[in-house]
Amino acid sequence: MLARLGFDAVTLDMQHGFHSTESVLRGIAGVALAGKPAIVRIPVGRFDMASRALDMGAAAVIAPMINDVDDARAFAAATKFPPLGERSWGPHRAMQLSRHGDVSTFMRTADRETLSFAMIETRKAFDRLNDILDVDGIDGVFVGPADFSIAWSEGAKVDPRLEEMMPAIEAIASAAKKSGKLAALYAADPGLVGRYRQMGYGLVATGSDTESLVLGATSLLERAKAE
Amino acid sequence: MLARLGFDAVTLDMQHGFHSTESVLRGIAGVALAGKPAIVRIPVGRFDMASRALDMGAAAVIAPMINDVDDARAFAAATKFPPLGERSWGPHRAMQLSRHGDVSTFMRTADRETLSFAMIETRKAFDRLNDILDVDGIDGVFVGPADFSIAWSEGAKVDPRLEEMMPAIEAIASAAKKSGKLAALYAADPGLVGRYRQMGYGLVATGSDTESLVLGATSLLERAKAE
Amino acid sequence: MLARLGFDAVTLDMQHGFHSTESVLRGIAGVALAGKPAIVRIPVGRFDMASRALDMGAAAVIAPMINDVDDARAFAAATKFPPLGERSWGPHRAMQLSRHGDVSTFMRTADRETLSFAMIETRKAFDRLNDILDVDGIDGVFVGPADFSIAWSEGAKVDPRLEEMMPAIEAIASAAKKSGKLAALYAADPGLVGRYRQMGYGLVATGSDTESLVLGATSLLERAKAE
Amino acid sequence: MLARLGFDAVTLDMQHGFHSTESVLRGIAGVALAGKPAIVRIPVGRFDMASRALDMGAAAVIAPMINDVDDARAFAAATKFPPLGERSWGPHRAMQLSRHGDVSTFMRTADRETLSFAMIETRKAFDRLNDILDVDGIDGVFVGPADFSIAWSEGAKVDPRLEEMMPAIEAIASAAKKSGKLAALYAADPGLVGRYRQMGYGLVATGSDTESLVLGATSLLERAKAE
């Protein structure tokens, strides 16, 4: 029944899914205790939840609609401790799930061991991509092809396979690579995974569930941490 | 027992009532499946919940304390798809409840079929009324007479029947009419419903319940959609 | 968008769906305030929730797996006030939603105005059908064809359209009619609605939603109350 | 940070932990999507939750305080489909998580692929151990040493390491083995794991978390399913 051992991460989606504060705070532990990274996608602008998700032991946070440098900075501020950001101290659950017993050690390594992904899904974000990538504390970008297709077609269509936008999507991966950051993406169509990987996307999320949990290949996360 | 068939909509109140993310995400479906519009009043500034409410099938969202054009634009951005706004794609539940099976059709009609009401309840908002009404994506204004009375009396009283403010309340309906937008209002005192309708208010909410659900006459919503 | 006005009731499913105590207590009001009967299907044997659902304003309760007279009596005890049953007094929310302002009047009419449906979905229940129907306080039976098909095929199949069981399903409607009780049924296949109605089923639930809310035609509930 | 890949299962504890219906229904998916078995410990006598946990995709259910054959039969009835038990059909989420696309195939294999553990933690249960083990549908026993020590000391002590009870604990593993069922146990003291394994316990749960999630070695579950 549970022949799913190939999956590498679980995303708890608070943007479009049914997850609430309650279910995310609880759900992270289940995934983490199962030995996999728990990733939380916060609602638009809810950077308070980004901090809380990390306190509870999330391995990564995805913030939708990071459209300019101010958005990116606010997101990084909420997810990285000073001096990099302004994350407040209180990672009670995360420490229990961690291998770092000492508080100062935990704090100094937390910024590196958890990842902040900025979603790039509008033309505005695309235009400011390099500036967003330059923000300290942003570990990578995450492309949302459905929203990107709406933006690219100026509201005419929702089509995560929209051919016209593919060069732009490839350009995002290249820019990320150049700036030494991660490139990730949701692939609604599993048939596109190979193509996205060729473009340079290290983390390609492919699954989805009625409760809006999404599975992703995290080999790239591991690599990032190892560096 | 259920001789309430005259009521036309149910508002789930997250601003002053007991509703949480969880109960709103679940409660919308119950109302929608009962064949009535589910309306959600979000907490002040929580535009992330405006998007989520629409994703879950809400027919309208009411945003309290829209006091200037920036507030109005942020609200419209969260509730309307591009190019009008910046609403992110993910209306899984809303599509199941909808009659539009095709995603692109759903998207193109969603902005018209769901309504965004900006609450006008401070002097500041009153002073900027026309600018707020001019914001694309704001479908109507909603007057909160209790807060308006506090503002009008400069903090001296809470009195939703305050006579001195009635000319201003009438002016709001007129301004809405002139700009081709909807005018709605909570009527704490059912005896005032007739007067408000004469002022030009199409949607007058009258009931309330310990769980802070509010009933409104939605004939006006239907009319808006028909246009 | 909300062209669903033909639907007549909403069932909040706690047996197989995602509903919890919290979401049911809240969700009932939304449906009731929309002017439609809220029906709650409780988990197997959770008669405490049957009482609570009625306290909160449910119009009917469906109890799964009522397999003998003891089950039926326990269910009736939880849903009907003395002397008929042992329902405890505390219908705070139900009274607010009701048209009966006086507590004693409310209590005396509540047993008649809310309905208790016993699910018949095993061979054991079928064998004891007349005894179950004879229990005072059981207002009707509700057939679950999926479970009934498992029982009828002795665990070989799940098939709500199983032809071999149709005579038994028809016999249930006849027995209900003879005892002056209601006959209801979930029709997974809308194509079977006509056939079930011909068998004598007054309430045929047909819809379903990912959150496990189910729609039913309640004309029969209205009739029952009018008698 | 997440170097916990050696763990094999996650238990969501509703008996003594903070888990509620809501958090369990949601939490199971997170664990299952992480590729590990989600196990739910239900509150005493709450067999309705045993069924719901399986509907949501739990791989196993642990029922505390199974003290006699009636308890064991009621538990098995709730967790196994007919003709073995009386589990009701509705595994919507479990099917999505499963590899069996066809409903009848899913049903026929579900009883074998999910496990029902009866907790043996009183003298009464110990005295009736063989009868409990003989109940069809009970896949194994699960020893709770803390409660067992209270019982064994007649209420004098709580001591999960109580030496006097160790022969009885060993006898439980032997009896399980003889009847071809699984033997599992919570080991509060990791130092005792080896000793328990020598006694014949295949699944020894060892971890615990403030939210009462417990980790176990599930190699035995896999073996059970393979047979």
Added chain:
Amino acid sequence: MLARLGFDAVTLDMQHGFHSTESVLRGIAGVALAGKPAIVRIPVGRFDMASRALDMGAAAVIAPMINDVDDARAFAAATKFPPLGERSWGPHRAMQLSRHGDVSTFMRTADRETLSFAMIETRKAFDRLNDILDVDGIDGVFVGPADFSIAWSEGAKVDPRLEEMMPAIEAIASAAKKSGKLAALYAADPGLVGRYRQMGYGLVATGSDTESLVLGATSLLERAKAE
């Protein structure tokens, strides 16, 4: 604003109020940390919640509709440790809130320091009163005058002030006193408090709140523990 210092306990009502498992598990700590006893009224027959409430730090549990000796024994079994009852070990939160650091000491004193109240609210219960009072582990009886009035009037009225039942209510206090157990009661009408105290009721609950929290004078609880 908070001039309520005279109140002595807070009851979280799961029978007729809005409380769920979630809100009770959380709410107990708030009351206990405020230095007052948290009392939980469970739903009818939900003895699993009685145990969980004590695990979380409740000072007392009230079980409605304890109508015979079997009900009383099942309630006592869930709330008292062996050898008196069958309460399972796991009082993690209660121990944190307690002054007993050692587990065995905590366990041996817990039965005495927490109270189990059986609600007497039907004629059947009244007829078996002495037998119920004789059950070890039942610390007192709690009268529900609203339900008792329905029973006494054979379903004719709900009237917590019903004069005809007053001699019976007085007899309950006398019987409790004779058996050395506590007598408690909800007084819907504060004007009756003096009369109830004269009858011998030590704990008379008088307040109520829309969220169904009830306040009671607990001087009697303190006395019970001091003995």
Added chain:
Amino acid sequence: MLARLGFDAVTLDMQHGFHSTESVLRGIAGVALAGKPAIVRIPVGRFDMASRALDMGAAAVIAPMINDVDDARAFAAATKFPPLGERSWGPHRAMQLSRHGDVSTFMRTADRETLSFAMIETRKAFDRLNDILDVDGIDGVFVGPADFSIAWSEGAKVDPRLEEMMPAIEAIASAAKKSGKLAALYAADPGLVGRYRQMGYGLVATGSDTESLVLGATSLLERAKAE
């Protein structure tokens, strides 16, 4: 067991603890009904929850990371009625818990009887301390020594006892005193309470619980209200 009568307030922590909207809305009443002030610490920037906490009857709200005058003004706006702030009218639960029956009286006194604490926990906040203290509607400052130590050590350590920052912490109390506002602080180490009191801190919170509820001495709150 409940010898905790010396404690004076209960803080429900939504920043780093497990509390959600749901549990806070419910939990406030339990604490308030126990006769103690309920204090809510909101997540960073979630001023919507500050308003809701007061609507539900909280006696005080603590806002973390108030780093400049804009933050302070936004916080005061959410917690004080006009003309002081922009708090919206809807204190249904707070009025039930209050001694002020008349709405206008309640409104006019609410701003004085509930307290807004701005957390000072960064260098930026320290540099702007006097400006923050000057904001009308900010009743006091609350020092978070863990975050302050991270800021003071420029991210090198988390140490709430950091000696180097103690002069700054003393300066905060002095500044508060000079501006006629309250000074409060969390003391992770109870041994430091005396020292903090000597510095001029009136409210020193000392306890903590796994659910992140924190106890504080509220003598200072009472004094503030009496003035």
